[in-house]
Amino acid sequence: MTRVGVIGCGFFAGNHLNAWKQLASEGVELVAVCDMDASKARAAAEAFGIAGVYSDAAAMLAAEKLDLVDIVTQVRSHRPLVELCLNAGVPTIVQKPFGLSLDDCVAMRDLSERLGVPLAVHENFRFQAPLQLAKEILHSGEIGEANWARINFRTAHDIYTGQPYLRTEQKLVINDLGVHVLDVARFFLGEAKHISAETQHRRPDIAGEDTATMLVRHESGAVSVAECTYDARRLPDLFPQVLLELEGTRGSVVVKADYEVVVTANGAARTIMAEPDVQPWMRQPWNVVQDSVVATCAHILQAYRAGEMPGVSAADNVKTIALCEAAYEAAERGVAVVPRG
Ligand SMILES: NC(=O)c1ccc[n+]([C@@H]2O[C@H](COP(=O)([O-])OP(=O)(O)OC[C@H]3O[C@@H](n4cnc5c(N)ncnc54)[C@H](O)[C@@H]3O)[C@@H](O)[C@H]2O)c1
Structure with missing residues (x-):
C-alpha cells in the first residue's frame, strides 16, 4: 500500500485526486489532502472520501505517515513545499513548471540527491x-x-x-x-x-x-x-x-x-x-490530458516502488x-x- 497526500486542491488537483483514486487498484490509498484555503481541502476530502484534512502542509507531514506527497499548487509555492516534503523524508512529485527559475530547480534537485529522497516533476x-x-x-x-x-x-x-x-x-x-x-x-x-x-x-x-x-x-x-x-x-x-x-x-x-x-x-x-x-x-476536451495524468502518476509510482528514477525525475x-x-x-x-x- 502506498499512502499518498496531496497539497493544493484548486483547479487542476481534481485530476490528480481522480488519478490516485483510479490507482487504488495498484495499491494506492489517498490518506490526506491539504490546501491553505481550508474550505477547498474540506471539499476535496468530502468528494474523494479522504480522512486527513489540513490547511498547513507541515502539520500534514507531522501528523500523517505518508509514502508520497503530490504537490499541485502554483509555481511560486513549489520550492518551499518541495523543501518541506524532502526534509520530512517523503518522496515527492511537484506539478510543472518545476520552479520559478533554473536556479530554484537545480537547488531542489540537489537537495533531493543530497537527502536521497526522490523528487519528480508531474510533466504529463x-x-x-x-x-x-x-x-x-x-x-x-x-x-x-x-x-x-x-x-x-x-x-x-x-x-x-x-x-x-x-x-x-x-x-x-x-x-x-x-x-x-x-x-x-x-x-x-x-x-x-x-x-x-x-x-x-x-x-x-x-x-x-x-x-x-x-x-x-x-x-x-x-x-x-x-x-x-x-x-x-x-x-x-x-x-x-x-x-x-x-x-x-x-x-x-x-x-x-x-x-x-x-x-x-x-x-x-x-x-x-x-x-x-x-x-x-x-470530461471532454480534457480527457487526453486526464488520461496522461493517470499515466504520469502510475509511471512515477512504479519507479519509486522499484527504487528507480522516473523518466520525469x-x-x-x-x-x-x-x-x-x-x-x-x-x-x-x-x-x-x-x-x-
Ligand atoms: N500538467 C498540466 O496539464 C496542468 C494543467 C493545468 C495546471 N497545471 C499546473 O498545476 C498547478 C496548479 O494549478 P491550478 O490551476 O490548480 O492552481 P490553483 O491556484 O487553482 O490551485 C492551487 C491551490 O493550491 C493552494 N495552495 C497554494 N499554496 C499552498 C500552500 N503553501 N499550502 C497548501 N495549499 C496551497 C491554493 O490555495 C489553491 O487552492 C500549476 O503549477 C499549473 O501550472 C498543470
Whole structure:
C-alpha cells in the first residue's frame, strides 16, 4: 500500500485526486489532502472520501505517515513545499513548471540527491497516448534515427477562466505551455545544443507573451520546431492535443488530430488510433490530458516502488527548464542560446 497526500486542491488537483483514486487498484490509498484555503481541502476530502484534512502542509507531514506527497499548487509555492516534503523524508512529485527559475530547480534537485529522497516533476504531456505510441515506434527502430520533428500545440481554448492567474503572468506561454512542448522535443530527439525563439504578444488583455515559435538544434544533430500558442483562432480547436511530426532516417511518425497516428516505413504507410483510456470521471476536451495524468502518476509510482528514477525525475526536468530559460533569452536577444547546465 502506498499512502499518498496531496497539497493544493484548486483547479487542476481534481485530476490528480481522480488519478490516485483510479490507482487504488495498484495499491494506492489517498490518506490526506491539504490546501491553505481550508474550505477547498474540506471539499476535496468530502468528494474523494479522504480522512486527513489540513490547511498547513507541515502539520500534514507531522501528523500523517505518508509514502508520497503530490504537490499541485502554483509555481511560486513549489520550492518551499518541495523543501518541506524532502526534509520530512517523503518522496515527492511537484506539478510543472518545476520552479520559478533554473536556479530554484537545480537547488531542489540537489537537495533531493543530497537527502536521497526522490523528487519528480508531474510533466504529463509526453504521456499523452499518441505520443507514447510514437515513442514506442521510434524505440522499435522502424523509422530509423530521428532527425527532425515539429511539435505543435495551438489553441484559443479559454484557459483564463479556470486559471485566472495566467492573465497576469509577465512570462506566460513558454513557462506554461512551452515547458510541455520543449519537454516533448527532448523526449524524442534528446538534449538540446542551442535554441532560437520568437515570441508574440497577440492578445492585448493578457500581460505576457501568448505565442512562441522555437527552433532547437539537438546534440544528435536533429532539429525540432516547437510551437505553442493560446491565441490560434482555428476550428476545430484541438485543445489539449499535442500534434507531432517526427522524421527518421527510414520513415516517419505523424500524430494527427483526434489520436490518429500515421506511420510510414519501408515505403508504406499505416494508420493506428491511439485513443486515451477514457474513464467515467474524465470530461471532454480534457480527457487526453486526464488520461496522461493517470499515466504520469502510475509511471512515477512504479519507479519509486522499484527504487528507480522516473523518466520525469527532477534531474530530467531541470534540462527542460534550462531550455525554457534559454528560449526566453533567445527571444529577447534575437540569437540562438545554449541552455545552461
Ligand atoms: N500538467 C498540466 O496539464 C496542468 C494543467 C493545468 C495546471 N497545471 C499546473 O498545476 C498547478 C496548479 O494549478 P491550478 O490551476 O490548480 O492552481 P490553483 O491556484 O487553482 O490551485 C492551487 C491551490 O493550491 C493552494 N495552495 C497554494 N499554496 C499552498 C500552500 N503553501 N499550502 C497548501 N495549499 C496551497 C491554493 O490555495 C489553491 O487552492 C500549476 O503549477 C499549473 O501550472 C498543470
